[in-house]
Amino acid sequence: MNTPQNHLHALGQILAANEIITDADAMAPFCLDQRRRYQGEVWAVLQPRSVAAVQAIMRYCFAQQIAVTPQGGNTGLCGGATPHATVAGRGVILSLGKLNRLRQLNLADNSLTVEAGMVLAEVQRLAAEAGRFFPLSLASEGSCQIGGNIACNAGGLNVVRYGTARDLVLGLEAVLPNGSLVSQLQPLHKNTSGYELKQQLIGSEGTLGVITAATLKLFAPPQSVCTAWVALGSIDAAVDLLAAVKNQFGERLSSFELISDYALSLSSAYSQLPAPLVGQWHVLLELTDSFAATDLTEPLAELLHQHGWDEAVVAQSHTERQNLWTLRENISAAQRNIGASIKHDIALPIAAVAAFVPACAEAVRARFADANIVVFGHLGDGSLHYNVFLPQVLGNEVYAYEDAVNELVYEQTLALGGTIAAEHGIGQLKNHWLPRVRSEAELAWMRANKQALDPQGMMNPGKLLPP
Amino acid sequence: MNTPQNHLHALGQILAANEIITDADAMAPFCLDQRRRYQGEVWAVLQPRSVAAVQAIMRYCFAQQIAVTPQGGNTGLCGGATPHATVAGRGVILSLGKLNRLRQLNLADNSLTVEAGMVLAEVQRLAAEAGRFFPLSLASEGSCQIGGNIACNAGGLNVVRYGTARDLVLGLEAVLPNGSLVSQLQPLHKNTSGYELKQQLIGSEGTLGVITAATLKLFAPPQSVCTAWVALGSIDAAVDLLAAVKNQFGERLSSFELISDYALSLSSAYSQLPAPLVGQWHVLLELTDSFAATDLTEPLAELLHQHGWDEAVVAQSHTERQNLWTLRENISAAQRNIGASIKHDIALPIAAVAAFVPACAEAVRARFADANIVVFGHLGDGSLHYNVFLPQVLGNEVYAYEDAVNELVYEQTLALGGTIAAEHGIGQLKNHWLPRVRSEAELAWMRANKQALDPQGMMNPGKLLPP
Structure with missing residues (x-):
């Protein structure tokens, strides 16, 4: 009785014809995630233009037990916005793109x-x-x-x-x-x-x-900026630098990126830009100020010199600043050039990063002796991109080893009080790992939160909570 | 069977003798709130020293359906830490003061x-x-x-x-x-x-x-400070000043207090300090910086002059700064000198404060023609202390008019998108107002949150949620 055709008829009372997509080709981009790892299947993509229409859609779907997958720009990295396989063909995508005023x-x-x-x-x-x-x-x-x-x-x-x-x-x-x-x-x-x-x-x-x-x-716009690159012998030194800069410059510290020498060498070759400095570890940091005339360079140079962090350059022009940022931003593209890798979006207490990096490398290489590891990330937040290449498997076949590599990396991460999801979320990529990250009491509480609002489990099914 | 004596025996297995208070005199300060508006009644005050003991207490009380009122320093202004009348004699206070490492x-x-x-x-x-x-x-x-x-x-x-x-x-x-x-x-x-x-x-x-x-x-300690007092003709001007200062000084703005001329006159007399400036409205603002040598005074003076806010003084010494803050901080004490008032802890969108103040005064005076209203607060957060004195009733009998005055003030507050609880919470003082502030959907969600964790309703009963 309650066939997709009936549902479409009912939804046609809520939405204009051009707000309901049912053509397979037109639906295709909504059904595939950005990393092309998850393929969803729905009978319609709904694109309401008003909040009242969203309410009417939800009321209808709630009553009819129709699975609803909300979707924004569909740029997520964990499959959170792609309909889950367990509800294939039994629901809709609710695309918010036209509700954009x-x-x-x-x-x-x-x-x-x-x-x-x-x-x-x-x-x-x-x-x-x-x-x-x-x-x-x-x-x-x-x-x-x-x-x-x-x-x-x-x-x-x-x-x-x-x-x-x-x-x-x-x-x-x-x-x-x-x-x-x-x-x-x-x-x-x-x-x-x-x-x-x-x-x-x-x-x-x-x-x-x-x-x-x-x-x-909203915030006051930055009017002064100082971008610096510092080469350091160890992550410990980078953590010390971070603490010193934060305590002197306060909120002015707006970026503090850690880059391993290997990651830099890849990006340098890809970007056709020389490495700014020689060192085992590199920091790209940026200070900004809402005052137009604040001299940030002089006090930064002084702080670096005081502590003996003398391998440092400060961008002297917009181009120099751009080049430093290009080296950071091209790390991802440079990696894609090599092949597929097993990526991690982890965060740790900043104090634990220096212990984590060698311990995790040792654990990974004990199992995969020739693994190449690319480490970089937002050290200012304790957040690391930790990507493992297996030189024998540089195609998508590497994903066969994903669980094994994850196990090694996550074990080290959790042992040091970290999390397996810093900023990309859980989605359907990591929800089977959640019981390792959150305690049974926490999971019970989370399930109660879900149960209270979505007792039928039709709101973005198969995501975030463990299967 | 499950008498307080039995419970005390069981709790004696969890806590040391000096962690259980049952003497009425010793319990008294825990049972009365700071404003002396609520008097609770319990058969014991428990003072665990370890998290394991807190867990054991909660497990026992949960199983036995014993009402537990957690309490910190007992300094709350809404009776949130005082046992509610509905559980008088049927529960314990769980005092956290000894768990303090x-x-x-x-x-x-x-x-x-x-x-x-x-x-x-x-x-x-x-x-x-x-x-x-x-x-x-x-x-x-x-x-x-x-x-x-x-x-x-x-x-x-x-x-x-x-x-x-x-x-x-x-x-x-x-x-x-x-x-x-x-x-x-x-x-x-x-x-x-x-x-x-x-x-x-x-x-x-x-x-x-x-x-x-x-x-x-934790944050970088402030090393420079600039404290200024500005007299203004209207709240609109104060809001403009706030926006201009925030946008130029960014995070350096750490306080922005609004004081009515009447509030200042009371505090000035009480503090035996002259009013710094003449004006209908006053702003006390403070800028701080983690740089030791930042000149904040010069750019602030320039900004004030540019906009024509020329009635301003900047503290030139620690004593001058102290005096300005004393005038702000003594407003409360100066009010107590006059008598009891009906106090409100409201917050509004900052953009709505200028409309609120005259509209609310009109509404209050339409019902209480000779009301004196003391207005001051943290304009930087849109948070106002709005206190109404009825000159005919300056003793505690004024509380007979509390609901009537609240009704007038809250109606104006809510009409402009504000809240009746900016920073003091709800406790047992305001929970009957909550249905006016939160929608039925929000209240249902809140009740579901409560039900999930505390199905028997024994955790700080009678607080926050509407009766």
Whole structure:
């Protein structure tokens, strides 16, 4: 009785014809994740333009037990926005891309209220147009959407200063699985009126509801910038440098990237740019200031010299700064040139990174003697990209070893108090690992959170929670 | 069968004799709230020294359906830590004051792990000793405890720069109502491994579990400071000043206080200090910088002059700074000198404050023609102390008018998108107002959160959720 055809008829009462995609070719890009690891199957992609339509869709799907996979820019790296195999052909994708308006710019509160489907770069642009700065910045910013960023608690380049998406949200509007609306978009900088509901939705990867709009924090735009590259003999020295810079420069530290010499050599060759310095480990750090005339270079040079960190260069021009950042940003592309690798998005207490790197290399090489390991990441947040190449298997066949390599890397990560998901989330890639990361009491609590809002389990099924 | 005597015998297996208080005189200070508005009644005050003992207590009380009221420094202003009348004589106070050790100082991660019972001033002192800064600061810092601060999401003086307690917690350890332990104390600066549980506990006022320890964020200590007093003709001008200062000075703005001329005149007389300037509204603002040599005065003077805000003084010495802050801090004491008032702890979008103040005064005076209204607060956070004196009733009999005055003030607050609880929480003082502030969908979600962890409703009964 309740066939897709019947459902489409009912949904046709809610949405305009051009807001329902059923053509297989047109649906295809929504059904495949960015890394081409997950292929979903749905009978429709819905693209509502209003919150009322999102509510009506959810009410209908809740009543009819139709699986709903919310999707933003479909740029996630863990398959969180691709329909899960367990609900193949039994549900819809709810694409937020057409719900993308500016609701309000509020300079007194330094806030911007936008709908979920707005592309991140557009949010950044609106802030800049208003003489403000929105700091969330990541590789996919030209196509990812702010609703997805919030749903996944995205991180990126400026976390050391401004925090992750979780820290940048003043207010949130969302539709719960049963269709009810929860909306608190007023910019309240202090509020202690009951349980903090928006933080339950942030980072829940669309499993508890659909984010429809958010009020975001804006900041003073950086007017001065100082970008430096420092070569160091050890990660310990990099951690000491980080602590010293943070304590002298305070919030001015906006990036602090760690790069192994091997990662640098790959990127240097790929980018056709010389390595700025010789050393076992490299740090790319950036200081910014809302004052136009602040001299950041002199005090940084002094601090480096005082501590004997003399292998350092400071960018003297926009081009020099660009070149340093190119070396950092091209690491990923340079790796793709070599072949496929088993990637990890881990975070550790910063104090544990120096112990982790050699211990994990030893563990990986005990099992895979010739493994090449590319290490780089946001040391300012304790977050590492830790990628393992097996020189014998440089095609996608390497994924046959994924579980074995993950096991080795995650064991070392967890032993040192780290997490297997720093900024990419869990999705369907890592949910079978969750019981290793979170205790039984935590998982029980998480399941209770889910059960309370989505008792039928139809909201982004197969994601985040362990199978 | 299950008399208090039996329970005491069982709890005597968990705790040492000096960790159980049953003497009425010794229990008295725990049973009365700071404002002397709520008098609780219990058969014991328990003071465990270990997390294992907290777990054992909670397991026992959960099994026996004994009401547990967790308590920190007992400095709350909404009766959240005083046992509720509905469980009079049927439960215990769980005092965290003896669970107060330093667990770990971690300079690489800029973090400090302490137990819940540590007094806030001691946390600040440990940070300072390590050459760091812990920014949470409030009037009761000499006796409030960090666990209570976190449970109530405390605000205070530095919120405009550093956020509330919610923003200062990197990791949390808590015992749930059934006695299970949830612990994530490693300083992880990025983590997207499932639902955010610690933010559910922060601000839940002890109704979902007992916080036993926390890992706190530390910051670079301020080395330069610039304190200024500005007189302005309107709140609109104060809001413009705030936006201009935030956008030029960025994170350097650490306080931005609004004071009405009437509030200043009271404090000036009480403090025996002259008003610094003549004006209808006054702003006390403070800029700080982690650089020792930053000149903040010159750029501030320039900004004020550029915009025509020429009625301004900058403190030229430590004494002048102290005097300006004394005028702000003595407002509360000066009010007590007049008599009792009906106080409000509200927050509004900053953009709405200028509209709120005259509209609310009109509404209050339409009902109470001769009301005197004292307005001051943290404009940088949109948070106002809004206190109404009825000159005919300056004793505690004024509380007979509390509901009527609240109704007027809250109606105006909510109409402009504000909240009735900025930084003091809900407790048992305001929970009957909660249905006016939160929607039915939000309340249902909050009740589901409670039900999942505390199905018997024995964890801090009668608080936060509506009766």
